[in-house]
Amino acid sequence: MNRNYSILIFLLLLICLTACNLLQYQDYADMEASYEPTIGERRNYESLDDLVLLYDDPTAKSLKVLPVEGLRDDFIMGADLSMVLRVEECGGVYYNDRGEEQDVFEILKEHGINYLRIRLWNNPYDPDTGESYGGGGNDINTGLILAKRAKRVGMKILLDFHYSDHWADPQKQYAPREWLSLKLDEVEKRLYNYTKETLETFAKHGVRPHMVQIGNEINNGMVWPYGRLHYNIPVTYERLANLLKAGVKAVRDVSPDIQVAIHLAEGASFDRFDFFFGKLKEFDVDYDIIGLSYYPYWHGTLKDLQYNMDRISARYEKPVVVMEYAYGFTDKHNEHTANIYNSGMEAGYKTSFQGQAAFIRDVIDAVNRVPDNRGLGVFYWEPAWLPVEGAGWAEEGTKATWSNQGWFSYSGKATPVLDVFQLVRTAEPFEPEILEIENEIEVQINIAAKETLPETVAAFTELHSYIDVPVQWEDAHFEHPGEYIVKGIVSQGESEYPVTARVTAIENYIQNPGFENRGILEKDIIPPWQGEQSIDGIIKFESKNPRTGSGNLNVWWDSAYSFDLYQEIRGLENGGYRLTVYVRSDSKAAPDVTLYASNFDADNSEIKSDVLQVTSWPVWHEYSIYFTVTNNQVRVGIKGTGDAENWMHMDDFSLVRVE
Numbered sequence: 001m002n003r004n005y006s007i008l009i010f011l012l013l014l015i016c017l018t019a020c021n022l023l024q025y026q027d028y029a030d031m032e033a034s035y036e037p038t039i040g041e042r043r044n045y046e047s048l049d050d051l052v053l054l055y056d057d058p059t060a061k062s063l064k065v066l067p068v069e070g071l072r073d074d075f076i077m078g079a080d081l082s083m084v085l086r087v088e089e090c091g092g093v094y095y096n097d098r099g100e101e102q103d104v105f106e107i108l109k110e111h112g113i114n115y116l117r118i119r120l121w122n123n124p125y126d127p128d129t130g131e132s133y134g135g136g137g138n139d140i141n142t143g144l145i146l147a148k149r150a151k152r153v154g155m156k157i158l159l160d161f162h163y164s165d166h167w168a169d170p171q172k173q174y175a176p177r178e179w180l181s182l183k184l185d186e187v188e189k190r191l192y193n194y195t196k197e198t199l200e201t202f203a204k205h206g207v208r209p210h211m212v213q214i215g216n217e218i219n220n221g222m223v224w225p226y227g228r229l230h231y232n233i234p235v236t237y238e239r240l241a242n243l244l245k246a247g248v249k250a251v252r253d254v255s256p257d258i259q260v261a262i263h264l265a266e267g268a269s270f271d272r273f274d275f276f277f278g279k280l281k282e283f284d285v286d287y288d289i290i291g292l293s294y295y296p297y298w299h300g301t302l303k304d305l306q307y308n309m310d311r312i313s314a315r316y317e318k319p320v321v322v323m324e325y326a327y328g329f330t331d332k333h334n335e336h337t338a339n340i341y342n343s344g345m346e347a348g349y350k351t352s353f354q355g356q357a358a359f360i361r362d363v364i365d366a367v368n369r370v371p372d373n374r375g376l377g378v379f380y381w382e383p384a385w386l387p388v389e390g391a392g393w394a395e396e397g398t399k400a401t402w403s404n405q406g407w408f409s410y411s412g413k414a415t416p417v418l419d420v421f422q423l424v425r426t427a428e429p430f431e432p433e434i435l436e437i438e439n440e441i442e443v444q445i446n447i448a449a450k451e452t453l454p455e456t457v458a459a460f461t462e463l464h465s466y467i468d469v470p471v472q473w474e475d476a477h478f479e480h481p482g483e484y485i486v487k488g489i490v491s492q493g494e495s496e497y498p499v500t501a502r503v504t505a506i507e508n509y510i511q512n513p514g515f516e517n518r519g520i521l522e523k524d525i526i527p528p529w530q531g532e533q534s535i536d537g538i539i540k541f542e543s544k545n546p547r548t549g550s551g552n553l554n555v556w557w558d559s560a561y562s563f564d565l566y567q568e569i570r571g572l573e574n575g576g577y578r579l580t581v582y583v584r585s586d587s588k589a590a591p592d593v594t595l596y597a598s599n600f601d602a603d604n605s606e607i608k609s610d611v612l613q614v615t616s617w618p619v620w621h622e623y624s625i626y627f628t629v630t631n632n633q634v635r636v637g638i639k640g641t642g643d644a645e646n647w648m649h650m651d652d653f654s655l656v657r658v659e
Contacts, residue, residue: 033154042102059354076377078115090390112421116150147207214247222246231537241283267292268300296347338399355464515551556647566637591642
């Protein structure tokens, strides 16, 4: 009796303590932030005129921003500031737009940033030397310091679990070294405990996160080799799902108020997102938010991003957040930069302060446009990564890779671009002035597909962004292959701009030559294309990185492979033909690929090119073969073999008559 009574008392006390803890917890983000600005003694006298000279960019003095209509009050204006402590340890100093030394969190908060994203690595130290792997050294202690600084100014916190000892992204998701000797079920338990203990530690320090990512850009899985995905091995999705469930359960067990996000790269690819989140649904993975990375120079157009966000949020009834985005404002370097971005990668915006500002505004606008209020906000990636010695992406001797995409000049002073986050709410609407029209265009029209002239041409505006504007063409008829010149007019307000189209009319007998038509999944091969491949999924119709249009072909696999993609074309006039394709890859990672034609005569002959040679990934190479059709038909295509991780992009096939 006494024993039962003791147990009852113990349970009542436990319930009371739990209830008290729940009642006592008050989210610091719900309280008004009150802090004394931290103004240091140092000054930065870099003026706007200096920025114009330093970065050869007059827009530093004349930034213009369009407002975002109907922007919700709680829209996330976030930033990933995971490098800040390392930058400061290496001597980096931040200055507000008045040139005063000031805490970087205060500077950003005063410009409208309301959410901090922190990446978290398990044990980012060399086991032999104890030295940090670099890149911010983002262990739990670093995360706590950053979180407390964010709390002080009233920012909310997103904790980004990489579940790795260093960088994790689609190309690398290596398990923490301390987990590598474990069995799969033990890794699930370790992931649960690590997640739960980390969140409890943050809570004890008064900085319980408001949002958590279970993994970072996990397109190809996470915690390799345990959670690595393979297209053709269904059990790998189940393994990943179980790891995700372990992480989500840990979050839920700490607090049901913490939102859980699942985050992929390639945010402009609906096919990839739909396939991945369809698998999560199949395996009943619980989560709250779909997270996307979006870098236009890698991932595709803003239109593609909008399409993906609108459809993926509707299909899975989840809100979306752009977890990473960025754009460059300069090509300038200093001795401590190794910038990834350069103006040769421009994607819809000029490399300038104005171009960067317009891009930021347009991404905010795109997320805000997601139907049913499912666009929650954005996180800009590492805008405060200053180029100072020692603050490189990894170990000692590496350099800053992101400084030319930040919101601070190389000397640490806030640039005018930071004003964007307030101007999207306060700026007056206006019609951007067109500075230039693409007044001479080259167009290839396929008579066989009944193609016509484009309805729009590109215009460059005062916002340093490129937009499509309608063009009115004179009557033109393309009845035979050949060269044509057609005149047109673009009307904007009271101004008219002449446009000339230099048209090459061809009869391309290949259908869907640029892979603009795709299936629900990238690996769907759309007729009349046919494919043979050693593993299902090697051949992919992708929306990212096309040569022209919005589609291209990619071949890749993580083990040795072979493939053959072709069309069989009948009803041809006999005579000479040229088959052409454009390809790109890296010379060290390219498969052995040949362009071929077969079955074009009574002997079923085949002619093929030499192995297609490439240089580096941004460069497209043109290859052609010639043959004579004598039986009114041909099979044309591209085939090859590759080692593990070999890849190649292909685009713009053509088969045309030649004399």
